[in-house]
Amino acid sequence: MTLKQLENLVVIDQDITDDAYGTYYDKRTLEQLLDYGLIILDKPPGPTSHETVAWTKRILKIPKIGHSGTLDPQVSGVLPLGLGEATKALGVLLYGPKEYHALGRFHSLPSKQKLDEVLEMFRGEIFQKPPQRSAVLRQTRTRTIYELEVLEQKERLLLTRILCEAGTYIRKLYYDIGEILGPGATMIELRRTKVDRFHEVDGLVTLHELANAYALWEEKKDETKLMSMIKPIEYALSELRSVVIRDSAVDALCHGAQLA
Structure with a gap:
């Protein structure tokens, strides 16, 4: 469009909203x-x-x-x-994905290959039953673990990053991983690092x-x-x-x- 055409335009509606109807967010x-x-x-x-x-x-x-x-x-x-x-x-x-950093203590940690094999079992769709101390009905439900990776491993301590569906019980996830690795795991520290788009x-x-x-x-x-x-x-x-x-x-x- 040329400058001449712009000058001849007929404006039939304002492109700036009236402040009476709201304010721009910034x-x-x-x-x-x-x-x-x-x-x-x-x-x-x-x-x-x-x-x-x-x-x-x-x-x-x-x-x-x-x-x-x-x-x-x-x-x-x-x-x-x-x-x-x-x-x-x-x-x-509420329904957006959540990310956590979890630090747990295991009775013993296996080789890297064995640990990777066990963690792979918990990627994707899993079944979970809420723990006894929970605010919801204790029924088995499905939850999706989008990402599960080891950030650091030292002796019996394991630090992981978990990106998961809303409503996933991270302590229960660690407990289940510990049960397979043998004879259980204890969550030491848990931090939520992301809620939906907020990191x-x-x-x-x-x-x-x-x-x-x-x-x-x-x-x-x-x-x-x-x-x-x-x-x-x-x-x-x-x-x-x-x-x-x-x-x-x-x-x-x-x-x-x-x-x-």
Whole structure:
């Protein structure tokens, strides 16, 4: 199209949305992010996931925060938090793949060849029954182990990386591996390194860092650090297909109108 043709174009609709219908994700204020944002927290070992959420509520002084994918008290790592209305988006992350680094102690470790043979048995689709201490009905179910690799091996200690389907019990997986290798294994440490698209290498936020950033905003009106810790709600929805609509259709869709 030439410049002359561009000058003669008749604009029949604006290409920039009215602020009354929303704000571009990278233009939101801190107050908006505190009600429509995500924090990818580095949960410490010790507290439950619910206790961690309660501490975050007290730090940020907001009443509504949810988490995606409960971690046992002794497990550390990636814990996505939804602030305010962003809790509604956390369900998307529940069914995404999870990655763990697991350190276990075995009675004895076999040769590398034998270990590889046993681990191969646990790649792909496996059967699992939830442990006795679990929040779900103890029925045998199938889960998929996408990747299972040895990161380090020293004497009776084995460090592995596990990329698996949501709902996989890593402690049970280690127990089953130990039963085949003989006479069992004990999980020493477990850390979740990835939830869906959120990986620890991309940066996590600790409770201590969050508290310091909030204090900096509250006392010195410097919101830079806190803003950098809160991701827009769209980050949780980026893998979903999107539909572009007119501003005039927003209200109707929010009240249950059909897309087509």
